[in-house]
Amino acid sequence: QQQVKQSPQSLIVQKGGISIINCAYENTAFDYFPWYQQFPGKGPALLIAIRPDVSEKKEGRFTISFNKSAKQFSLHIMDSQPGDSATYFCAVTDSWGKFQFGAGTQVVVTP
Amino acid sequence: NAGVTQTPKFRVLKTGQSMTLLCAQDMNHEYMYWYRQDPGMGLRLIHYSVGEGTTAKGEVPDGYNVSRLKKQNFLLGLESAAPSQTSVYFCASSYSRAFDNEQFFGPGTRLTVL
Numbered sequence: 438q439q440q441v442k443q444s445p446q447s448l449i450v451q452k453g454g455i456s457i458i459n460c461a462y463e464n465t466a467f468d469y470f471p472w473y474q475q476f477p478g479k480g481p482a483l484l485i486a487i488r489p490d491v492s493e494k495k496e497g498r499f500t501i502s503f504n505k506s507a508k509q510f511s512l513h514i515m516d517s518q519p520g521d522s523a524t525y526f527c528a529v530t531d532s533w534g535k536f537q538f539g540a541g542t543q544v545v546v547t548p
Numbered sequence: 549n550a551g552v553t554q555t556p557k558f559r560v561l562k563t564g565q566s567m568t569l570l571c572a573q574d575m576n577h578e579y580m581y582w583y584r585q586d587p588g589m590g591l592r593l594i595h596y597s598v599g600e601g602t603t604a605k606g607e608v609p610d611g612y613n614v615s616r617l618k619k620q621n622f623l624l625g626l627e628s629a630a631p632s633q634t635s636v637y638f639c640a641s642s643y644s645r646a647f648d649n650e651q652f653f654g655p656g657t658r659l660t661v662l
Contacts, residue, residue, distance in 0.1 A: 446588070469648045480552070480638050480653030481591070488648070526590060534579070534645030537607075538590040 440464055441529050443539030451547050456514035458542045460527035463508065469530035470503060472512050473538075476523050484525070485512070517546045549574050552654035554639050560660045561629045569624040569657050571639030579642045580622040581606070581651065582614060584635040591638065597622055598645065629661045 441462045450456045460470075471486035487494045487501040487510065494501045500513040514521055527539040555570045571580065578599050583591040593606030597616040611633060613625045622641075626633060636658050640651040 443590070471650075478655070480640070480655050482653065483650045486648065530648070534642070534649055535593070535596075535606075536591075536651065538592075540588050540590040 440537050441527060441539045443527050443542060445542060446540070447543040447545070449545045449547060450514075450517045452517060452519060454517050454546075456512075456517050456521070456544050456546075458512045458525055458527070458544075459509065460511065460539050461507075461509045462529050464529070464531075465508065466531055467529040468532050470501070470510050471528050471530065471536075472499075472501065473526045473528060474523050475526065475541075481526060514544070517544075519546045519548055522546045551575065552639055552641055552652050554637075554654040554657050556657060557655070558658050560662065561626075562662050563630060565629050566625070566627050567629065567659075568626075569637055569639075569659075571622045571624070571641075571654060572620055573622075573639075573641040573652070574620065575641060575643070575652065576619070577641035577643050577652070578619070579645055579649070580616065581640040581642075582612070582622065582624045583638045583640065584608065584633075585638060585656070586635050594624065594637075629659075631661045633659065634661045635659060 443460045472484045473481035474484040475481040498515045503510040528536045552573045581596040582594040595614040600619040603614045615623045639654040642649040642651045
């Protein structure tokens, strides 16, 4: 059963624009909310993550916003660049360290 | 450090054939995982291991077996391949099972079952 729902499935953004990807989860027992980035032909790699006691975390052009009451979190990519073109996965982690991933969002940044 | 490596990178099987995928990590990680990635499904956990000699079932274990005889290696076996097992398989490892541990992924194995 999919416990984390990710949207949109894909998005196209112009260079310099903002990309926003949303995830919603069902189980309140999750402890950690990472985002992974995957380039074609490569394995996913950790991009940024947030704990549930924080509402926002920013690293460079990437920001996670977390809404615990709504059980939602989102990734914002500011000033999107062609090099950001990749597939992004949200994930939720329980206290046992087991991950459940969203279905993924393919982001294309046009020049 | 090579990180997480996977062998082979590509493979084509006929229905009913068997094969083993090898994952190796040189980071001295205790935890290792096998995922499959299918379009629109994200990454789904097949089996995982919390240490040498241990294995456990994940979300989609049917049709697969695993072994962890050495800490650095995690093998995924398909005894009788089926077309439904056509997928991209990723191995990952992590230092601990702490909820904020990072999983390091290999480059993947693309498997096609005809």
